[in-house]
Amino acid sequence: xxxxxxxxAIRYAHRDDVAAAEVFHHATPADEPRAMAYYxxxxxxxxxxxxxxxxxGCEVARKRDREDCLRGDPLDAVRALGADxxxxxxxxxxxxxxxxxxxxxxxxxxxxxxQRRELAFWTGPGASRPSFRRVVMxxxxxxxxxxxxxxxxxxxxxxxxxxxxxxxxLVGGHTAGMQVVRVETAHGVVVLAxxxxxxxxxxxxxxxxxxxxxxxxxxxxxxxxxxxxGPGGHIVPGHDPAVLRRYPVAGPYFDDVAVELTPxxxxxxx
Numbered sequence: 621x622x623x624x625x626x627x628x629a630i631r632y633a634h635r636d637d638v639a640a641a642e643v644f645h646h647a648t649p650a651d652e653p654r655a656m657a658y659y660x661x662x663x664x665x666x667x668x669x670x671x672x673x674x675x676x677g678c679e680v681a682r683k684r685d686r687e688d689c690l691r692g693d694p695l696d697a698v699r700a701l702g703a704d705x706x707x708x709x710x711x712x713x714x715x716x717x718x719x720x721x722x723x724x725x726x727x728x729x730x731x732x733x734x735q736r737r738e739l740a741f742w743t744g745p746g747a748s749r750p751s752f753r754r755v756v757m758x759x760x761x762x763x764x765x766x767x768x769x770x771x772x773x774x775x776x777x778x779x780x781x782x783x784x785x786x787x788x789x790l791v792g793g794h795t796a797g798m799q800v801v802r803v804e805t806a807h808g809v810v811v812l813a814x815x816x817x818x819x820x821x822x823x824x825x826x827x828x829x830x831x832x833x834x835x836x837x838x839x840x841x842x843x844x845x846x847x848x849x850g851p852g853g854h855i856v857p858g859h860d861p862a863v864l865r866r867y868p869v870a871g872p873y874f875d876d877v878a879v880e881l882t883p884x885x886x887x888x889x890x
Contacts, residue, residue: 623785623804625665627812627881628701628870629856629863632675632694633658633686633719643819645828645835654819657861658719660694661812662701663803667783669703671730672712672801672812676722680757684718695726697878701870710774712788714814714858715795716742716764718757724767732767733774733782735790738797739764741833755831789848791816793838794831800841802848808883809853816841818859854883
C-alpha cells in the first residue's frame with residue numbers, strides 16, 4: 621500500500637419507499653421498495669484532504685420536492701471531521717447528477733476533478749432528452765462551465781492518480797463519464813462506487829439501477845469495481861442505507877450521519 625488514508629461516508633439525505641422500478645433496470649414483481657440514502661465522502665491522510673461529491677442543498681431540494689429528505693447540512697459533518705470546506709483544495713466529482721455536484725460555490729479554494737466525457741455529454745446534443753435531463757440541474761452544469769473558465773476544473777481522461785494511494789477511474793454505465801474513487805487505507809482498499817452501484821443488491825445480483833447511459837456499460841462497471849477492489853477490498857455503493865450499519869460510527873454525535881469505511885469484515889451481511 622502506498623496510501624494511508626481514512627475514508628468517511630457522510631449521509632446528508634434519506635428517502636423511504638423508493639419504487640423497485642427505480643432501484644432496478646427491469647424490476648420484477650418480486651422486487652420490493654427500498655429506502656435510499658444520499659452520501660458524500662471525505663478522504664483524509666498525509667497526502668491531503670479530498671471531498672468526493674458535494675450533494676444538493678435546500679434550494680434544489682425545494683425545486684425537486686426533496687425538502688423532507690434532507691438531514692441537515694453535510695458540511696457540518698465535514699467540519700466536525702476536521703476539514704474546512706472553504707479551505708479544501710480538491711473536490712472529486714464522480715458525475716454531474718443533481719445529488720452529487722450541487723452548491724460548488726461553497727468551496728472557494730477548490731479545483732474540481734471531472735471526466736472530460738461527463739461534461740462533454742451534458743453540454744452536448746443528447747442531454748436535453750427527458751430521460752437524461754430529469755437527473756440534472758442546469759445551474760450545476762453552468763457552474764462547472766464557469767469554474768472551467770476560471771481555471772478551476774481538473775480535466776480527467778480515463779484513469780488518473782490524484783495522490784499516492786488515491787485514484788480516479790472512468791467506468792461509465794450510469795453516465796457517460798461516471799468515475800469511481802479507489803482509496804488505499806491502512807487496512808486495505810476501499811472503492812467508492814458512487815452511482816456505478818447504487819445498492820449492494822445491484823452489484824450482487826448483477827442488476828443495474830434504472831437510470832443509465834448504457835446497460836452494457838453498467839455491467840462492465842460492475843466488473844471494473846471488482847477489479848479495482850481486488851481480493852479483500854471493499855466496494856461501497858452510493859445510496860445504500862446499509863452502509864451506515866456495516867461500518868463503525870465515525871465518532872461521538874455521528875450516529876446515522878457518518879461512518880468510517882474501514883475495510884474489515886462488515887458487521888452485517890447483505
